[in-house]
Amino acid sequence: MSNPSLSGAGAAQAAPARPAQRSFKRRSKRLKAALPYLLVAPAVIYLLMITLYPGIYAIIQSFHEVRFGPWRAVGFANYQKLFVDYQFWGALWNTFLIGSISLVLQCVIALALAFHAYRDPWVKGWRILFLVPMLFMPSAVAFIYKLIFLDARIFSDILIRIGLIDGNLAIQSSTWMSRALLILADVWQWTPFLFIIFVAALQGQDEEVEEAARLDGASWSAIFFNISLPMMKPVIAVALILRAIDITTMFTNVFIVTKGGPAFGTETISHFIYRTGFKFFNFGYASAASVIMLIITIVIAQLVVKRAFVSARS
Amino acid sequence: MAEKRKKSRSENLFLRYLILGAWALFCVAPVLWFLSIGLRPRTEIITPTPVYFPSFSLDAWHMIWEDWPMAKYLRNSVGAIFGSVIIDLVLAIPAAYSLSRFEYRGREDIGFYILSTRMMAPAIVAVPIFFLFRTLGLLDTIWALMLIYAAINLSFVTWIIRSYMLDIPKELEDAAKTDGAGELRILWEIIVPAILPGIITASVIAMIFAINEFLFTLLIASTPDAYTMSVALANFTGGSDGIIYNAIALVAFIAFLPVFVVVVAIQKHLSRGLTMGAVKG
Structure with a gap:
């Protein structure tokens, strides 16, 4: 780093620096200071275009009534309407409810599976098997679940054959069963995401510590809860955050399987914004909902995500 | 002592394969069943009672490429x-x-x-x-x-x-x-x-x-x-x-x-x- 002749081998050979050369050197010094910014700039500009620009656009649009004609300024009317819109609050609540139940289930199942798999000689085989659901397109998964539970009623049929129920389950008319269906589809598809990460973390732990505890007579489960789990905390945090981000944006399954019903009981916030904007063409209102989501996202990002990623790296 | 440890170990193995096997089945069964959907005629998909042993058909294959x-x-x-x-x-x-x-x-x-x-x-x-x-x-x-x-x-x-x-x-x-x-x-x-x-x-x-x-x-x-x-x-x-x-x-x-x-x-x-x-x- 101490050698300033970064501009190339040619500059290093020219020993007595002439004025022209010196100005070239100064410029190259300035260039050198700017280089890291120049390297990162294209990516940042690109991302600003899809986050900052839409953010500002959404904020401006949220103060207007926008349907098909010209925009009409309406002040805070969209927000006022939003704050008393039970469908909006319902969508926020559903997103939170479905998301948190799903996330907890995925985390517990993935930990249990990882605990049993990471010392297994066939861990690679298990990993490939468990990965399968994750590699299907979400729209395909949505249709799998729609068919099994709603259209072809395989699930009901199996329960009837076992003798647990008498008639077909009316899943579509039950809010809780519809929610459970969305949760089940998400758990099925995305538990492997956490499983893969947890197995890697368990395999990466210090074997000597494990072995020492083992020789002291500690059981595998004691080792897991007292040594492995605390060690995995930062990893679990990062993995859960990444999952949580995707769960809160849940759209495909809602759009295909439940359409938000019955009675908006499974409508998530993404589906609410989609429906308001692109089905009722009430873009100003949809933008107001987007802005509120954006604020929530930024707050959570600053509070939780930054800390989790910093601690996972150190 | 040694025998006890050995026994608990083999029980653990049974539990381990039960859990992992059950999850593997849960992962793969819907997928295999969906594959069977892709290879059956349309008439055997949505029926009053599900068809578990469908007849084989490449209707869908022709449909997606031709229609x-x-x-x-x-x-x-x-x-x-x-x-x-x-x-x-x-x-x-x-x-x-x-x-x-x-x-x-x-x-x-x-x-x-x-x-x-x-x-x-x-x-x-x-x-x-x-x-x-x-x-x-x-x-x-x-x-x-x-x-x-x-x-x-x-x-x-x-x-x-x-x-x-x-x-x-x-x-x-x-x-x-x-x-x-x-x-x-x-x-x-x-x-x-x-x-x-x-x-x-x-x-x-x-x-x-x-x-x-x-x-x-x-x-x-x-x-x-x-x-x-x-x-x-x-x-x-x-x-x-x-x-x-x-x-x-x-x-x-x-x-x-x-x-x-x-x-x-x-x-x-x-x-x-x-x-x-x-x-x-």
Whole structure:
């Protein structure tokens, strides 16, 4: 780093620096200071275009009534309407409810599976098997679940054959069963995401510590809860955050399987914004909902995500 | 004592295989059943009582290639996905190099900003992006899809590559510097070859997310000119025919197979990629 002749081998050979050369050197010094910014700039500009620009656009649009004609300024009317819109609050609540139940289930199942798999000689085989659901397109998964539970009623049929129920389950008319269906589809598809990460973390732990505890007579489960789990905390945090981000944006399954019903009981916030904007063409209102989501996202990002990623790296 | 330990160990093994086996069955059974849907005639899909032993039929296979522009959907998907991965790599490699190899003011904030774009829900930016592409005249083109997939994936492609770059010993670079090599040449000739596994991992994961993308594609594509596999699926519904499940199932498997092969090939790097480099597998 101490050698300033970064501009190339040619500059290093020219020993007595002439004025022209010196100005070239100064410029190259300035260039050198700017280089890291120049390297990162294209990516940042690109991302600003899809986050900052839409953010500002959404904020401006949220103060207007926008349907098909010209925009009409309406002040805070969209927000006022939003704050008393039970469908909006319902969508926020559903997103939170479905998301948190799903996330907890995925985390517990993935930990249990990882605990049993990471010392297994066939861990690679298990990993490939468990990965399968994750590699299907979400729209395909949505249709799998729609068919099994709603259209072809395989699930009901199996329960009837076992003798647990008498008639077909009316899943579509039950809010809780519809929610459970969305949760089940998400758990099925995305538990492997956490499983893969947890197995890697368990395999990466210090074997000597494990072995020492083992020789002291500690059981595998004691080792897991007292040594492995605390060690995995930062990893679990990062993995859960990444999952949580995707769960809160849940759209495909809602759009295909439940359409938000019955009675908006499974409508998530993404589906609410989609429906308001692109089905009722009430873009100003949809933008107001987007802005509120954006604020929530930024707050959570600053509070939780930054800390989790910093601690996972150190 | 020794015997007791041995016994509890074999019980553990039984429990272990019971749990892992049950989950494996839960993972695979719906998939196999869906495959059977793809290979049966339409009349045996939605019936008063489910048909568990269907007759074999390639109806759906002929249908997706002959009645639908499936080849076009496939081409759209492949074009949009590869285009987006190339855009990502061109932007992410220099950015990751800057974030991992230089000390400068604002570096941490820039890095976190890039990471935080991953948290943007598609629905938040959907309305403005829709108007943006309409103004640019890009609605219903694969160019718009390419740009949007690249944007969605750029954050973690950058972070994955950055994580791999951090692992390269500084000495390697210093040796090249004393030889008089410039920064960009070091990046291209030393760092990029050394982190090739990271670049491949990032590309594969970007590819998966791009194939999966649904909401933006749904908004941007309105005719088969820009339909991808993911949204084409939703297109097999509606009309008097109802949902054409056997065609959907086959399309799902057509999209699944290449992804599965590639992911098995990069298994070792997967955990690291999925956590944007926070976990080293």
